[in-house]
Amino acid sequence: MNYCMYEPVHGNMSICSNNCEKCGYYYHDSFGDIIKEWRIEAKVETPVLYKYDSRKQILTLCTSRPGYMIGYHGQLIEKYREKLNKTYVTRQVKEIKFIEVENELC
Numbered sequence: 001m002n003y004c005m006y007e008p009v010h011g012n013m014s015i016c017s018n019n020c021e022k023c024g025y026y027y028h029d030s031f032g033d034i035i036k037e038w039r040i041e042a043k044v045e046t047p048v049l050y051k052y053d054s055r056k057q058i059l060t061l062c063t064s065r066p067g068y069m070i071g072y073h074g075q076l077i078e079k080y081r082e083k084l085n086k087t088y089v090t091r092q093v094k095e096i097k098f099i100e101v102e103n104e105l106c
Contacts, residue, residue, distance in 0.1 A: 034087065035061070038080045042068045049101075057094040059084070066098035 031052060039048045048069070049062040063069055070077045077096055084093045 031059075031084070031088070031091075034080060034084055038069065038076065039063075042071065042076055044068050052091065052093075054091065057092050058097060059093045059095070060097045060099060062099045062101050064101055066100050069098065 031050065035048055035050055042065075044063060044065050046064045051060045051062075052058075053060070061069060071079075081093055081096055084091075
């Protein structure tokens with residue numbers, strides 16, 4: 001199964017019926033849907049890049065505003081970590097790391 005690294009171009013579907021217009025893959029990675037929802041709730045307008053390490057079970061997010069993504073007293077990070085773990089039983093997230101990048105890089 002090939003996963004798309006871009007946000008879904010065919011709505012909220014996790015599996016595309018056609019080839020992805022950007023990368024040619026058939027399947028979209030649904031982690032992106034939840035991270036996009038998280039980004040909108042945190043009011044972060046710049047793109048959020050992510051990488052999931054399945055061996056260490058660490059999700060790394062690259063954003064220009066990591067404090068907004070963490071939320072007040074870490075409420076947003078805990079909410080979305082639980083949501084990711086409920087949605088994807090086979091891909092558990094034990095830790096979420098943030099890397100701050102400049103606006104120009106996004």
